[in-house]
Amino acid sequence: MPAPVVAALNMKGGVGKTTLAAHVFREVFATKSLSVLLIDLDPQYNLSQQLLTKRTYESLGSSGKTALRLFEPAPTSDFFDINTSKMEPNNPKEFAFQLMYLVTKPNKNISLIAGTFELTKYSFISDNSKLNHARDHFKHAISKARSEYDLIVLDMNPSSSFLTLCGLAVATDVFSPVRPDKFSVLGLDLVKRLIDHPSVSPAPNLHIVMNGVRRGHSITDTEKDIRVADFFKDKILTNRIYHSGVLAARSDYTGFASERKVANKIQISGELRNVGVELCGRMGL
Ligand SMILES: Nc1ncnc2c1ncn2[C@@H]1O[C@H](COP(=O)(O)OP(=O)(O)OP(=O)(O)O)[C@@H](O)[C@H]1O
Ligand SMILES: [Mg+2]
Structure with a gap:
């Protein structure tokens, strides 16, 4: 079976897409011994900044090993253009940076394809035939990755863009973090509308x-509303992630926060693992 492709998506910014894309799936990798490929599809590339040192990031960029290669076989001389040569996509494994592997099973690893600010160019280009070419190249590249890894995770940006549609074109599942406040739920309504749209077919789970x-604190009204709403109630995980200083981004640390040597990480690691295991159960993994 080709690996599931999970898009971390919510049209609301700052709800924890990147944080949970990294940490929940790091627990899935370690607990379930699955090979996981993280793909940073956000032009702000926060996931790459969180997990890679500046030096590693720059070396991947200078050797062209970024998510841009999933859309085009080679760079263009004009930045605002798309390479539409009919070259077969490379195996995405070639651009992936291995973050960790299991000592007992060295072929099981968690790897990252770095994001890049250059992905913004797809928001400026209006030539539909070129954009379609890039999207088809991406779909082909992801189908190759699905036979190399057990699980693919896409960290998406919060705006609706060409990249969102590409992510939804390949996603079998959408993982939506929601903050328990009324503004966060607006983004979730938009996710619902997007995945319900006939152009997104088959609709991801x-x-x-x-x-x-x-x-x-007691459960908020927003969480209560989501838990009883007809469309959302079967889709919301029982396990939740609490606010934690361990998960809060730090400018002085690169890597998985759950590996930081801090006293109170056991509780949050358990919560991340519970969410990962519940999610895997829902995806049949
Ligand atoms: N459970 C949590 N506990 C504490 N801090 C958190 C938690 N989840 C996320 N954060 C913090 O909230 C901020 C936003 O999180 P993150 O960058 O993951 O959101 P995002 O949805 O990916 O944002 P964007 O829409 O900009 O891509 C970060 O500083 C992160 O460290
Ligand atoms: Mg993010």
């Missing part, structure tokens, strides 16, 4: 996780 829940 939606999985919602409450993120940043405050310990010791």
